[in-house]
Amino acid sequence: MTNSNPTRRSPRSQIRNIRFDQLRNYRLPLAGIVSILHRISGLLLFLCLPLLLWLFDLSLASERSFDHFVQISQSWVTRIVLLALGWALLHHLCAGVRFLLLDLHLGVDRIAAQRSSIAVLAVSGSLTLLFALHVFGVL
Amino acid sequence: MAFGSRRVLVGAHYGLRDWLVQRITALVLTVFVAVVVFGVAVAGELDYGAWSAIFAPLPMKLLTMLAIVALCYHAWIGVRDIWMDYVKPVAVRLALHVVTVLWLAYCLLWSIEILWSV
Numbered sequence: 584m585t586n587s588n589p590t591r592r593s594p595r596s597q598i599r600n601i602r603f604d605q606l607r608n609y610r611l612p613l614a615g616i617v618s619i620l621h622r623i624s625g626l627l628l629f630l631c632l633p634l635l636l637w638l639f640d641l642s643l644a645s646e647r648s649f650d651h652f653v654q655i656s657q658s659w660v661t662r663i664v665l666l667a668l669g670w671a672l673l674h675h676l677c678a679g680v681r682f683l684l685l686d687l688h689l690g691v692d693r694i695a696a697q698r699s700s701i702a703v704l705a706v707s708g709s710l711t712l713l714f715a716l717h718v719f720g721v722l
Numbered sequence: 723m724a725f726g727s728r729r730v731l732v733g734a735h736y737g738l739r740d741w742l743v744q745r746i747t748a749l750v751l752t753v754f755v756a757v758v759v760f761g762v763a764v765a766g767e768l769d770y771g772a773w774s775a776i777f778a779p780l781p782m783k784l785l786t787m788l789a790i791v792a793l794c795y796h797a798w799i800g801v802r803d804i805w806m807d808y809v810k811p812v813a814v815r816l817a818l819h820v821v822t823v824l825w826l827a828y829c830l831l832w833s834i835e836i837l838w839s840v
Contacts, residue, residue: 626804629797632829640836642773649770676755679748686745 613700621678624671631668662718669714670707677707744799747792754789757782783837790833794826 601609611619628635641652655661681703684690690699761776762768777786801822809815 622800622804625797625800629801632797632825636829636832636836639833642770643777643836644839646770649773672755676752680752683745683748 617700624675627671670711673710674707677703747796750792
């Protein structure tokens with residue numbers, strides 16, 4: 584029983600959170616990037632909820648307000664905001680599906696988790712690109 | 723309190739309910755997004771008539787209502803987790819919790835008003 588004598592106890596290893604200034608040197612794995620983006624996109628959607636509701640209201644209230652909505656959505660500022668929110672929704676959705684699968688113990692091992700992270704970034708990225716083409720009138 | 727292998731599994735507020743609610747609401751929101759995307763894809767040219775027709779039938783209104791309630795509950799759990807992780811002073815954190823709840827309640831009531839005026 585080495586632990587019964589407090590003077591002979593070896594120093595316990597301590598796990599600390601990294602400090603803010605250490606973030607730059609911290610190599611986050613892909614799964615970690617997907618996870619933090621899931622959080623950022625969620626917060627972004629939460630903060631812009633009134634804006635989305637306002638646009639939803641405009642688009643549904645009447646024919647005239649719908650025209651107003653179309654007019655607003657033509658402006659560059661609105662297009663960029665909509666693009667950001669579109670990415671947020673798509674990433675949040677794709678990463679969320681991945682988390683639900685992980686909850687079902689699907690793809691928990693390291694390689695599979697890395698592959699599904701790539702899949703999330705690829706799918707949400709290409710859908711965002713499609714959405715961008717649509718928002719900017721190419722498609 | 724019994725922790726470890728003997729802990730109480732139900733009604734002890736370990737967070738299992740919030741965990742479960744966040745996943746159920748996520749599924750509701752996924753279904754809602756899929757239905758709206760499908761509706762838009764089927765509608766073709768999207769003028770006011772076609773767009774409002776998506777939300778006019780009662781089942782779609784109820785699904786939208788359910789999705790908005792799910793959204794608010796989902797956002798509450800997620801945003802609360804963010805405050806709990808990053809905001810340590812209790813007074814600030816509680817204030818943020820209160821603002822979040824009121825904010826979401828306001829959005830919920832507003833969306834009811836939007837939806838039932840279609």
